[in-house]
Amino acid sequence: AAALNAALQAAYFIIGVRAAGLAAGPMTGLDFAGVQKEFLDDDHTPLMVVNIGKPGEDAWFPRSPRLEFDQVITTV
Amino acid sequence: AAALNAALQAAYFIIGVRAAGLAAGPMTGLDFAGVQKEFLDDDHTPLMVVNIGKPGEDAWFPRSPRLEFDQVITTV
Structure with a gap:
């Protein structure tokens, strides 16, 4: 929880960062133990890293495929 | 992940719902197995339930305590 x-x-x-005109890139798949050791104490657990900055030219990858509306929405 | x-x-x-003028209440601590059985198939796992609607009078509880800025922010 x-x-x-x-x-x-x-x-x-992330939305706040983007609303402020900066790019935000949430990341996982990194050395969480290293992040914890370098920046946190035993009472805190890293969940993700968010890079923040002003993107350069051609900074974006194509968006990954999304499911269609009918594939994910059920009206109850 | x-x-x-x-x-x-x-x-x-949730932000989209609130931006549309409705209240959104994310909830856990519910009968997830029942939700899965009633609404989902074996390929989907419930993560939370979000109630959506127009709040009535006195709908809000006091906000829970927050940590102070200096307690949670480390500048590196």
Whole structure:
């Protein structure tokens, strides 16, 4: 539950960064143990890293495929 | 990783709902097995339920305590 709540807050943070005119890139798949050792104490657990900055030219990859509306929405 | 990515999307969804003028209440601690059985198939896993609607009078609880800026921010 803590990770889920933290992820919601991270998304709000990402939207805030983008609303401020900067690019935000959430990342996982990194050396979490190293991040914890370098930046955090034992009471904190890294969830993700978000890079923030001004993108250069050709900074974007094509968007990954998305499911169609009918594939993911069920009206109850 | 799927749960983390889904939680980010859920937060974007919650902001969208609120931007549309409705209240959104993300919830966990519910009967996830029942939700899965009632609404989903074996390829989908419930992450949270978000109630959506127009709040009535006195719909809000006091905000829970937050940590102070200096307690959570480290400048590196």
